[in-house]
Amino acid sequence: MRKREEERATDRRSQIVAAAFSVFGEKGFSATRVEDICRAAGIAKGTFYLYFRTREEIAEAIFEQVISRYRGRAERLAVSNTNRSCSPQKAAELLTAEVRSLASEARAGLRFVPVLFSILAERMTSGESELTGRLGGAFDGLASAWAKVLSAGNVSGASAGQLARTAVSMLDGVILHAALFSGPNTDLDVAVERLCAILASHIRGGVS
Template identity: 30%
Template structure:
């Protein structure tokens, strides 16, 4: 049987459950969500090492405090405890530093999101987890949230890369989760998975930016994530009158 040309993207590959049972998995997830595992800059191999990570972490603080354009490489070097010239051993420019910060962060985030999707059996649960997990990670990293939602927009070069590479991987993951739910009959079939992926991203980005720039109380981002997921799923769940198949992808 041949798949229709307008059929939704394939279901994302499931990731094996971690060894140690459900209790260990819950503890690992709790560690990530409470900031014990940073997604800003992951562990690096011989190419980078601790010094590269220190520079990236320092850049987050400086960019969040002063903004991308007003920040100087010398300030980042001072915050990282390295000489100015050391920055250029790892990054050719301030733009490349911001690019690397984003790519490290989104690569780690994609890995974690795929692992989270594999832990849930239903499409609505996966959608909810994608929303709550992403915003939950930012709850303890306000500086990172500000850099990701505000400072990225100040670099046109990065935005172009952002829209064509890592961002495409992120949207593919979101769209695959939606399409999977459409095939199972759990999510309505009369919406485009790709359009919904963009809607989800836009909503998450707006919630995170408003939170990062405001004076929100502790826990408010998690509460917002729960409400966002509720409203999203109210509109996405399948109804008896919904079309059986999604429209052709734009």
């Protein structure tokens, strides 16, 4: 019985977060009221406050989902490539496949990227650094995992770290640009393929 109640609570919390994400996308974070989120989720205002005290707490939950996803990917990739050796070609294939996979996930939620961007900007403006620090830590973890892939492909240590950090930053920029400025999703596809070509070329050129 207790487990079932916990599962229902988790489902309801996820329902509220999903509704909030949708409303943030339509109205913007600053213009969204708790009442708007409740209406979208089909719940009473009292139910909302059983799970969240403020709209900002939902923003926190949204970012935690993003951070958790990045950390999970980084951990799996790091574990699978620790103490591993492969050809530069294989390392290039592994890393470009990861880039394409992340871009594919981002494509499904491109319209929500500006929402995350606006929430992050507002929190930074208010002087809050903890959230941005955790997000930065997730990107650091991803870069570290990518560096392990590069090292496995015999890319020298310093070059592996630099290339991995640059690749993560470039992918982040490509996704942001597609979400904020581009129109068709094909723009993202083209940019990602160019990024993959650049990475593959540098991996082959950075072999120690």
